[in-house]
Amino acid sequence: MIRFVAVLGVGYVLGSKAGRRRYEQIVGTYRAVTGSPVAKSVIDAGRRRIANRVSPDAGMVELTEVDGQTVIIPPQQPPRQ
Template sequence: MIRTVVVLGVGYVLGAKAGRRRYEQLAGTYRAVTGHPAAKAALDAGRRKIADRVSPDPAMVHLTEIDSETTVIEPEQKS
């Protein structure tokens, strides 16, 4: 019985170390890829595109300047 517990304990410790190493490897690769400026730009563009499609707010369009400090805007009419 003690032998089985020791074998399971050793297996758990070795598996946890291997799993942690693999996790750190994957996390490092993810950070390297998402940290690159080109990848950031692509991710931001994709997020903006998705946000524009699912946004419940209509796009605002500039209509009239009342004076130099005041502008009237209203939702853009989709055709």
């Protein structure tokens, strides 16, 4: 997300200095690159890696006792309907 905002900022600055036509060219190139199936799969794979690091599957989380007075409650699966 940060990279996306940075690219937009750079595109805006370069576009405003070079004129509207150059800005449209930069935006068009960005959309062509990010719109390709290969780029989409790379972006999606990166998002999945980040999501797995931030919130791994419940089966992968190892619960350890903090101390004798603290209770750790494992996450529960929501009831299926």
